[in-house]
Amino acid sequence: MNGQKKVAFHTLGCKLNFSETSTIARGFEQEGFQRVSFDQWADIYVINTCSVTDNADKRFKTTVRQAQKVNPEAFIAAVGCYAQLKPEELAAVDGVDLVLGATEKFKLTDYLNDLSKKDIGEVHSCEISEADFYVGSYSIGDRTRAFLKVQDGCDYKCTYCTIPLARGISRSDTLENVLKNAADISARGIKEIVLTGVNIGDYGKGEFGNKKHEHTFMELCKALDEVPGIERLRISSIEPNLLKNELIDFVAGSKTFVPHFHIPLQSGSNEILGLMRRRYQRELYLDRVTRIKKVMPDACIGVDVIVGFPGETDEHFLETYHFLNELDISYLHVFTYSERDNTVAADMEGVVPKDVRHKRSKMLRGLSVKKRRAFYESQLGTARKVIFEGENKKGYIQGFTENYVRVKAPWDPALVGNILPVELTEIDADGAVRFNLVPETVLS
Structure with a gap:
């Protein structure tokens, strides 16, 4: 049934969600589905939800309506954090046919034998204590950067946060699998990898609540620094109590980790x-x-x-x-x-x-x-390297320096995905920085 079926994906929330959406999408493609953009006609629309803020909850309903406008008869599935926390609430949203909790989202295609519309969404959720296994993920949506998931869940008990309820205990990918995924990303010609997770400084805890760290985040960074072909590695977010001086000093002298x-x-x-x-x-x-x-x-x-x-x-x-x-x-x-x-x-x-x-x-x-x-x-006045991104934004191309300064230039598709040495010259009206190209020797 799925030979000619089209599927579209929309991600709400964090970089971690983007990495998981990309992994789920690759699973669809391996089973013969054709992936299209969310604003195109599709048989199935998959929404990866977030529930960090109240606004993210509201955006889910808006996203469902967007899919319905394109194809009122489409099958709509919801996965992600909001789907784990409030599955019945999502299932009751008009147009939603399937809601999968934390343990089921990577098995989405198993639930698609019947694509007929439902009066109320079918729910397959779990107790979050059952989310004690790890599924590795990475995104490869563009030629510029990839989000590489290395850790999931959190053992912290911050009083405002629902993430432990939505994602479960802290657990990590194996060092070997992270390095394999990084090598796969590098082989696709992607220049930058952003390390993601819920609490990545806690990297190393195994499955099933094992609190012992098989490897530390520091050991992971050192190993990733040796993967050939990667131009840049970026740490997405790290708790201050887990950001040790040893790691700061390592990044300062690293070949690939950016400041x-x-x-x-x-x-x-x-x-x-x-x-x-x-x-x-x-x-x-x-x-x-x-x-x-x-x-x-x-x-x-x-x-x-x-x-x-x-x-x-x-x-x-x-x-x-x-x-x-x-x-x-x-x-x-x-x-x-x-x-x-x-x-x-x-x-x-x-x-x-x-x-x-x-x-x-x-x-x-x-x-x-x-x-x-x-x-x-x-x-301004410093020389940096910029990786240029693939989106034409009102006639301009933009990119980021290693230390995350946003630059812009007139649109030139030949620049996409390339790393070029530049001198930062002036700040534009929209806050981006203009530049002049400089010889590579300036940076050496």
């Missing part, structure tokens, strides 16, 4: 960090940023921060604002706190009014613009 770190902070107030059950205080965070900038002065440092957490007073927020303002960081990812079912924080006192949450979010987003501008200005 770019994304380190969740969540709050600059130790009192709020305690309510969140984070595993560090602001002093440790400052120490990590200081260490990075000491050994890699041009490193890019991104920060996750949550505003409006229960109990966050104006004084707590200003403590966070001033802490971030004084830190030598490059940009912020700002999350407005939203109550999530079955989390400790949802029952906490001191609820922050939503208008106050949004005001604080706006302030930090403004700070992020200022920080990014200052970082880009500090890079």
